[in-house]
Amino acid sequence: DDTTSVLLESANFSPINTRRTRNALDMNTEASYRFERGIRAALAPIALRRATKLMLELCGGQAAKGIIDLYPTDREPPVVSISRRRIRQVLGVDYTTSQIEKTLTSLGFEKAKEPGGLIDLIEAVEAAPAAERNNTLWMKVPYWRSDITIEDDLVEEVARTVGYDTIPTTMLSTQIPHWQPQPITELKDVVKDLMVSAGMQETISYSPTTLDNLSKVDALDESNPPLRIANPQSSEWEYMRTSLRSSILNTLGSNRRIAQSDGIRIFEVARVYLPRQEAKERELPTEKEVMVGVLSGPRFTTSWMASQEDMGFFDAKGALEHLFTGLGIQVTYEAASDSILHPGRTASLTVGKTVLGVVGEVQPQVLEKFDLEGYPVAMFEIDLESLLQAASEVNISYKAASRFPESYRDLALIVDSDVSSASIQQIINRHGLVSDSTPFDVYEGEGVPEGKKSVAYRVVFQSPRGTLTSDEVDRFQGDIIRQLRRQLGAELRG
Numbered sequence: 001d002d003t004t005s006v007l008l009e010s011a012n013f014s015p016i017n018t019r020r021t022r023n024a025l026d027m028n029t030e031a032s033y034r035f036e037r038g039i040r041a042a043l044a045p046i047a048l049r050r051a052t053k054l055m056l057e058l059c060g061g062q063a064a065k066g067i068i069d070l071y072p073t074d075r076e077p078p079v080v081s082i083s084r085r086r087i088r089q090v091l092g093v094d095y096t097t098s099q100i101e102k103t104l105t106s107l108g109f110e111k112a113k114e115p116g117g118l119i120d121l122i123e124a125v126e127a128a129p130a131a132e133r134n135n136t137l138w139m140k141v142p143y144w145r146s147d148i149t150i151e152d153d154l155v156e157e158v159a160r161t162v163g164y165d166t167i168p169t170t171m172l173s174t175q176i177p178h179w180q181p182q183p184i185t186e187l188k189d190v191v192k193d194l195m196v197s198a199g200m201q202e203t204i205s206y207s208p209t210t211l212d213n214l215s216k217v218d219a220l221d222e223s224n225p226p227l228r229i230a231n232p233q234s235s236e237w238e239y240m241r242t243s244l245r246s247s248i249l250n251t252l253g254s255n256r257r258i259a260q261s262d263g264i265r266i267f268e269v270a271r272v273y274l275p276r277q278e279a280k281e282r283e284l285p286t287e288k289e290v291m292v293g294v295l296s297g298p299r300f301t302t303s304w305m306a307s308q309e310d311m312g313f314f315d316a317k318g319a320l321e322h323l324f325t326g327l328g329i330q331v332t333y334e335a336a337s338d339s340i341l342h343p344g345r346t347a348s349l350t351v352g353k354t355v356l357g358v359v360g361e362v363q364p365q366v367l368e369k370f371d372l373e374g375y376p377v378a379m380f381e382i383d384l385e386s387l388l389q390a391a392s393e394v395n396i397s398y399k400a401a402s403r404f405p406e407s408y409r410d411l412a413l414i415v416d417s418d419v420s421s422a423s424i425q426q427i428i429n430r431h432g433l434v435s436d437s438t439p440f441d442v443y444e445g446e447g448v449p450e451g452k453k454s455v456a457y458r459v460v461f462q463s464p465r466g467t468l469t470s471d472e473v474d475r476f477q478g479d480i481i482r483q484l485r486r487q488l489g490a491e492l493r494g
Contacts, residue, residue, distance in 0.1 A: 006055070010048035012041050012071070041071055042143035077143055079112045082154040083136040090155050092170050095162075101137055103161050104154065108142035184289055187388050188269055191291060191323065198322040200265045200293060205247040207271065208237030213250065216369045218339040219243035224275050227285045240273035240285065244292040245340065245381065249362075249370045252294050256372060263300070263311060265319070267293030269384070289384040293319065294362075296377040313345050316359050316378035320349070327387075328394040331356065332422050340366045341379065349382070351390040357382035402464045406435065407473045411481070412456040412493035414448065419488055421455060427483050428459055433476055435462040454493050 012035070019036040022028065045067060052063050082104070088094050095103075101111060115138070141148045148154065159167065192202055208229060214220040219242050232238040241247060248268055255264050273285040295315050300306035317333070324331045329351055336348035338358055346360030359380040367377055415424065421439050428437045441456035448454050459480070461473050468476075484490035 008048060008051055008055075010044040010051070012039055012044045038146050040077065040143040040146050042077060044071070045069070046143070077141050078149065079115060079138050079140050080148060080151060080154055081136050081138050082151055082158070085135065086151055087155055087158065090152060091159055091167055093167055095158065097135055097137060099162075100158055103158050104137075104139050107157060107161065108145070109154075110140040110142075112138045112140040114138050183392070184384065184388055187384060187391065188289065190327070191384065191387070192269060194323045194326040195267050195291075195293070195319065197326075198319045200267045200319060203248070203251050203266045203268050205244075205251060205268060205270070206237060207241055207273070208232060209239055209241040209246060210236055211239060213246040214239070214242060217243055217245040217249070217366065219245060224277060227273055227275055242272055242274055244268055244270060244272060244290055245379070248292045248294050248379075249366075249372065249377075252296060252377065253370045253372055256296070256375075259297075261298065261302070263295075263297035265293075265295045265311075267291060291382045291384055292379065294377055294379045295319070296372070296375045310376055312376050312378050313347075313359070313361050316380050317347075320359060320380055320382075327391045328396055329387075329390050333359075333420065335418075335420075336360075354386050354390055355383075356386050356390060400464070402435075402462050404463055404465075404467045406460050406462045407468050407470075408458055408460045409473060409477050410456060410458050411477070412441075412454055413484065413490045414452050414454055414493050415488055415490045417444070417451055417453050419453075419490075423488065424455060424484065424490070425457070427487060428457060428480055430483075431476060431480055433461050433463055433468070434459055434480075436460040448493075 015036045015038045018032055022032040022036065048067060055061065056063060082100060084094060084097065084100070087100070105111070114136075139154060148157070196202065211220060211226075214226065220226070221242075225239075226242050227240040229238055229240065247270075248266065251266060251268070252264060255266070269289070269291045271287045272290050273287055275285045276283060293316070295311045297311060299309050299311050299315065302308065320331070332350045333347040334350060335344075336346050336358060337343060338346050338360060340363055341358065341360030342363050346358065348358050349356040357380060360378070362377040362379050364373070367373060413424065421442075425437055425439065428434060437457050437459045439455060439457050441454070443454040443456075444452075459477070461468055461476055481490070481492060
């Protein structure tokens with residue numbers, strides 16, 4: 001009751017500073033929502049006068065003279081140009097200058113003089129030729145329209161005020177470009193989806209790398225060095241990578257430091273940059289689309305229901321089988337060698353005579369360079385251009401599902417150690433009534449002759465014409481065993 005003097009403040013705040021502070025404090029308020037979107041500075045004195053008037057009307061008293069203004073910048077409303085030329089470009093119609101002025105004036109805009117500053121003059125000359133500048137209006141934006149900043153904003157105001165339904169429908173000035181198929185781009189999307197559905201996670205890394213990283217995975221050819229960036233952002237991004245292997249192993253190392261006891265399944269689809277042999281100055285490298293992936297750590301999360309075995313070669317092979325099945329490709333796995341993969345645990349992937357890539361387990365000495373000791377690491381690398389070639393040759397055919405039940409037999413075969421599972425499975429699947437076959441066990445050791453191995457398959461028989469009897473299944477099984485004995489020297493394990 002003793003208050004005799006009241007000081008009113010009407011403030012405006014910087015939208016950039018308000019937004020940064022809100023993000024830093026993680027505090028959303030009605031005031032931050034309002035001020036971070038920008039409010040015209042001219043509203044502050046108007047609001048101050050309005051508040052003063054209401055206080056005098058409702059409470060009485062006398063207002064002191066003057067307003068103390070501490071706003072740091074010019075409070076003049078912006079001036080934005082609009083031309084008939086731009087309206088024709090955006091709307092496809094031609095309004096007269098008087099129509100444009102009348103429409104904008106009705107919305108509170110005021111006609112202003114053309115800015116006379118040097119910078120404004122340069123911008124005006126660049127915006128339109130001299131003949132068009134006579135058909136250009138400069139409009140002062142009202143203080144309540146903080147959303148008007150560029151010429152196209154004024155064009156939109158004219159269009160919505162005149163009415164979109166008054167704008168005639170016309171054909172495009174040029175033809176719509178023909179759709180150009182991009183098979184490699186479409187394949188990349190399909191491959192990513194299939195790998196994610198197989199339980200893998202996609203990662204993205206920078207294309208530039210260092211010579212040290214490339215040398216760790218034996219991807220550095222001193223006689224033909226990788227492309228060097230003229231002005232790299234840092235010494236760690238100086239050369240364009242010729243292999244994704246170091247990138248994915250670095251990513252695995254970063255994740256392993258955080259999740260030390262979790263299974264990690266990651267892959268990356270990106271380009272590598274292969275320098276051309278005897279390249280001329282300024283000649284660009286060959287760019288190839290490649291996919292690489294790694295699996296490391298426990299196969300299952302810690303649980304009393306699952307064993308704590310580590311992932312290895314067959315886990316990577318399983319992810320690839322899911323990919324190839326989705327693409328309809330029959331891939332052959334053949335023993336191979338690779339400079340960073342473990343001997344005896346490496347296989348090349350081929351379709352006919354086309355080599356798609358390689359899968360195997362990374363050698364321990366290579367893992368040490370990336371601080372990945374403790375868990376085996378299975379890696380695969382696929383050339384997507386070769387994969388596209390193989391996928392484009394796939395002929396998809398359909399057949400009706402059988403109405404009759406399946407019958408299965410488990411076969412344990414003794415074969416030479418160098419006989420591949422794919423060659424055995426090919427002979428089994430060649431039988432007309434075999435609908436599926438799956439290897440489920442491989443054993444070498446006591447009870448199996450030296451130089452031999454035992455491979456067990458589940459063979460599923462199914463006829464489209466009727467239910468198979470036990471005698472019929474036994475006869476078909478005998479036919480398969482005879483074929484395996486004749487071609488591979490296989491014997492049933494006793």
